Amino acid sequence: MNTDDGYITEDGRKIGGVVMEMKNITLRFGGVTAIKDITFDIREGEIRAIIGPNGAGKSSMLNVVSGFYVPQEGEVFFRGEKRPPLKPFEVARQGIARTFQNIALFEGMSVLDNVMTGRLTQMNSGFISQALWRGKAEREEIENREICERVIDFLEIQSIRKTPVSRLPYGLKKRVELARALASEPKLLLLDEPMAGMNVEEKEDMSRFILDVNDEFGTTIALIEHDMGVVMDLSDRVVVMDYGKKIGDGTPSEVRNNQAVIDAYLGVSHD
């Protein structure tokens, strides 16, 4: 399935082959079906958005992608291989990082420590080495600190590096969370409503960061977002969901002209 060579975006970026493919996914909670027979893919280097009205199953979908929920039916292929049901931390080790709709930072730690937790999957020095802070542990600490510092620099949060996360305002917390996800140098980055609750200025900043991340590191990004304008500006391809079903899939302009989408989503938001 990974034989095609992708496509060229409207702004001229080259998008690669399929990174992740969701095939006929169905997810139920007890008697409730949250996702019904959904198929879509995410390609190397693209920004892929999942949109839909409230309760459409977007978050559940993202949780399936991130491996937090295991669907009852359907298959997930990651980088060409079928993914067995994995523990969440095993998924993280495959190179999938994410942010959360309601910020899930570690409130008792500083910004730097939070970002450093993004590197935990790469740190594996032994107990003795850590206990003595010598040898591999110290080397690892410094090497990973360097990587984190680059992310901190990239997201322009240098001045709060040592501030406890609990003291930060909402917008900055969102940025720190993005930093934590980026620190793991993910192959696929999932953003769950990265701009929820932000003012226009903060949204602009965040959009710029998302584009910069995609541009600078070539990171593949899948995101859920409410703000249609933002989604249309940011993303290369959009999946539209409604009541757990996929009702549209394509470039922003295609989706915008799709009658089913207009009815379900835009119609709802404009009545």
Place this chain on the structure above:
Amino acid sequence: MPDQLIYAMEVFFNGLMAGVLYALVALGFVLIYKASGIFNYAQGVMALFAAMTLVGVMEGQVPFAHLINAVLGTKVHHFGWHLPAFVGIITTVIVMVILAWLVQRIIFKHLVGQEPIILFMATIGLAYFMEGLGDMMWGSEIKKLDVGLPQGINLWIDETTYNIFDYGFFIDNLDIVATIIAVTLVASLVIFAQYTKEGRAMRAVADDHQAALSVGVSLNFIWIMVWSVAGFVALVAGIMWGTKSGVQFSLSLIALKALPVLMLGGFTSIPGAIVGGLIIGVGEKLFEFLIGPLIGGATENWFAYVLALLLLVFRPQGLFGEKIIERV
């Protein structure tokens, strides 16, 4: 070994009786937990404190006598009166209500919205404080408590069983009375919760704080009420255990026994507390009877905990709890 089986039956019945008392203490936990999310470690000490107060009031002890004597050099001990049980009980209930009010007012009002584990640790602090306070007020020596409950072997059961099994079961009258009282108490609590305005408010709070607030239920009032009821339940438990084995520090440890009961039954379920109490009561008596001798005895000390621990590993929500769905 029919003999063994008969002994086991006797143990079983005794276990049931003990289990009722565990359930009674556990009930106090459930009440407070449901209404306020506080896991009240101090429940056992409340029982001890209630029993001590009851004895102290009935015997006419001067509160803080030791302290007064130490500070002022006086030698006061007793007022010199003996009060009937019902006066003592009423006085003690009043004391427990005041205590409930103070606890809510001074401690938990300031801890609203904290994590459960913080609340839990606060109740440990409360337990320590009340233990010190009880000893300070009434002295730490073992006291006899007699409110007129029947005690001793129930001859009728002894005789009947002797006739049937050729072996007379030893079942204490007190245990029977305790069971009856406990059952009555549980029943009336259920009725209270179902049919009175306060009870409905209490259940509303337990279901959803915010919603209850929005329909005009005073959380503060409910919490004080719940602590008061829990205090009353503690008093009843205190009377039972106190009558049985004297009012002393070990009484507060019984409360610890109620913890595994809760873990089995779930923290929010009144039937769960009762069933859990019975399981633990019977289980630990039977285990001690059957396995105890092989491994050194005194297994009641830990049996309940290990049982609860094992259960939780396989069913983290307890027997009656609902499955927890984690969300992100």
Place this chain on the structure above:
Amino acid sequence: MAQPDSGTNTMVSIPALLRRNANSFGNSAAFREKEFGIWQTWTWSKALDEAESFGLGLIELGIETGDFVAIIGRNRPDLYISMIAIQMAGGIPVPLYQDAVAEEMEYVLAHCGAKFVVAGDQEQVDKVLEIQSKLPDFEQMIYLDGRGLRKYDHSKLHSFSSVMESGKNCGDNSRSILEKRESAISYDATCVMLYTSGTTGKPKGVVLSNANIIETAKTTCEFDNLKREDEILAYLPMAWIGDFIFSVGQAMWSGFCVNCPESADTLSTDLREIGPTYYFAPPRVFEMQLTNVMIRMEDSGRFKKWLFDYFMAHARRVGSDILDGKSVGFGSKLKYLLGELAVYGPLKNTLGFSKVRVGYTAGEAIGPEIFEFYRSIGINLKQLYGQTEASVYITQQPDGEVRGDTVGVPTPGVEVRIGDNGEVYYKSPGTFVEYYKNPKSTADTKDSEGWVATGDAGFFEEDTGHLRIIDRAKDVAKMSDGSMFAPKYVENKLKFYPNILEAVVFGAGRKRCVAFINIDLSAVGNWAERNNIAYSSYQELAGHPKVLETIQSHVEEVNASIAKDKMLAGCQVHRFLVLHKELDADDGELTRTRKVRRKIIADKFEDLVSALYDGSTSVFTETEVTYEDGRKGKISATLEIKDAMTNNVADIAAQ
């Protein structure tokens, strides 16, 4: 030109100094920059290495001798190093103000015909790309921070590291070119070209030679005993001569370390971390910092506030004397020590000044109480007077001879004379070579003997030999009796009182001076509140007798201080009034930068001026005002005119 005294003729250029430093103390820190959470260090050897690589890279890119290379960006070691590298490769560095807009850059870049641009980041790159079609000489751009530039057309764009890389891997040919060009740099060769901001007309490119920079650096390092162990924080624009002298000239000469902050947000933290020993800031920075200190102290507890007030009062009494090494009583000294422990020390620590050995301020007049504050807590803050054309230094204050109202004695090697019209002229080894492509201006400014007109009027105090700057020379006029009239000097003195927001002094061609005063609504309002004086408007407060009384006392104090100077004694304010409205840029009375437009005010309030001169004690006036929403209206008032006590020069002398 004098040759450097080393006798070996090797220290004739900045690159030569860099080589000397790398050879004699290659492992000590030359530059530091806070980046990625720690202070990244460039040793002298590394700095030389990078300068060489970058120079070679430029040669690979095709730089020719005499090419101009513009540098635009915030203070970063790589940019400083690139300036030296440009010189090595035969070019001339032209640092530009990073906050300049594209049009301003266009003029400068076109004027010098910059062939290359070294830009700090995307923002600077964008500006240059925007105007590149109008720059025929522009060829290549090198950027430092590549963020956001990935998608740009890279045919004319190179990253700093790739240029350095190509320099490292270059062939022998380029190396020999670099060697040849570097050894060809003479003492009189151009070291740097800096554009003066130019209050009037287009910016002028000031050409400074190696001799200018090195001679200045040498004497001034000796003057303040600057050593290799010193630390400086480089945060002022790289295009400003001061930064070039401090962070390149003096740093290269004495080998001290230049530290660059992480970002503008973290400046104060970075300052505190580094704890510079040598520090420069313009007066407004000190002023803002002092205001900040006072605001923060307002929030502190009563005990701390009391402690602060108590010891600050003591510091005001004896702090400066202790700093100047004058003898004070043992008790005072002990109390000062206690104060150092409880207040001054911690204060300096939180501000980042604990280690400041030499501090300078210049550019404009600094408020005496601000200046005194810093000196009293033990910071050796001094003033200097200079300009781009002089490689900064004309006069400066030696340790122990520091005062708020002078700018010090001529810097060693600098000759200063006062012209007939009061204008200050100087002649020094630092005197610039020329204005680039502007022989007329060069000739206007610098005469054949090398004397340069500063454009400022000033005079030397007779007893101390310190220079005092009065005003811009062209603003200085004559009174009817021929004595000097320097309105700005008097106005500045008045404005140093917190109660006075603005002052306008008249007197050109008249016998005596008179003044308009604007009170500072917040300061006076605050005072009124504390004294239970009710007022409903600015006008009402301005006319309050108690306010007038206070202002009068300020004016009289100023008169007394002016009278001490024989030359300016005529400028004492005889009569004044407090204006009924605040001078406003919307009404055209001030410039947008809040400078007084004397002429317009004189015309507009002609009735008031004549009232001040005709001896009347009050005057009725009506004025048109513009409200914030653009509507116009009229306000009228009867203003009281006050006579202020003046002093006879002879009386002062006699005292």
Place this chain on the structure above:
Amino acid sequence: MFYREAGDFSTTYREDSQTFPIKFDRYRYYAVLLIAFAIIPFLLNDYWVNAIFLPFLIYSIAAIGLNILTGYCGQVSLGTGGFMAVGAYATYKLMTAFPEVSMVVHILLAGGITAFVGVLFGLPSLRIKGFYLAVATLAAQFFLVWLFNRVPWFYNYSASGQINSPERTLFGIPITGANTEPWAVYLFCLVFVTLSAIIARNLTRGAMGRKWMAIRDMDIAAEIIGVNPLTAKLSAFAISSFFVGVSGALFFSVYLGAVEVGEVFGINKSFLVLFMIIIGGLGSIFGSFAGAAFLVLLPVLLKNVLVTGLGWPTDLAAHLEFMIVGFLIIVFLIVEPHGIAQLWRVAKEKLRLWPFPH
């Protein structure tokens, strides 16, 4: 106020991530070490060692251990007393079985054995959380005490059911038994305390500590970013129990010399250590010391003032102690949930900003 931080900067990550990045703090730490190692040993007598220094040092290790589990990893344990008992009985068995082996080895091995037991009882933490877990750890507490009480093999079938610590020496100096010198036992424990603190600090500021804290602050998020909860929690249990075991070993062998398990390592010991870290500060190594010092000094102080000074009966002072401790726990939880350590941090912050308030 005393801080002079200007010019105190780091040029490497090693400098930046050291335990005391501020010079002034670092020097103060060195000064404390110097006083503890070079001055106090000369000033000690029996009373000071037995009433204050030994309990303080030994409880500090236990508090550090529990703080790793509870303060850093967020798993509340009420089984500390039981785990201390494991350490004590393990040392006893080792001491009597291998008399020729050094005490240091015994104590470390006892720590190791406790770590193993800790992991066993930590297994449920994978399934249960919060106070469910706290109650579950009570199982460890009661079961272990019962075990050492009822299984004679553990106390070598002695008639009294007690264990007694035989005399053992280190470098020829007795450190257990009846003939010890105050300075010797003090230094012996001090070395363990210092090493424990350094190791705990290293672990908590590195990768392992971040895993623990991530689990503590938000376990689901931690798992999703790649923390394996199994290894994170069990390692916390293991390391925590190791320290608690070492503390129990020292408590028995060096401090008390003779132990009856129900009395010494009962549920109250669990609470005592828990209170130490609540009052001292959850998630802070310094807090472990502060809490231990506080709760060791409080009874001594009360006894000296009330009993010796005012002539009160001893039991009254004990009751008052209970009340004060309980009261303080509540006060700290309400006013300063991060304990003395947070007060200390705030004070330091104030001194750094002096004379400014913020």
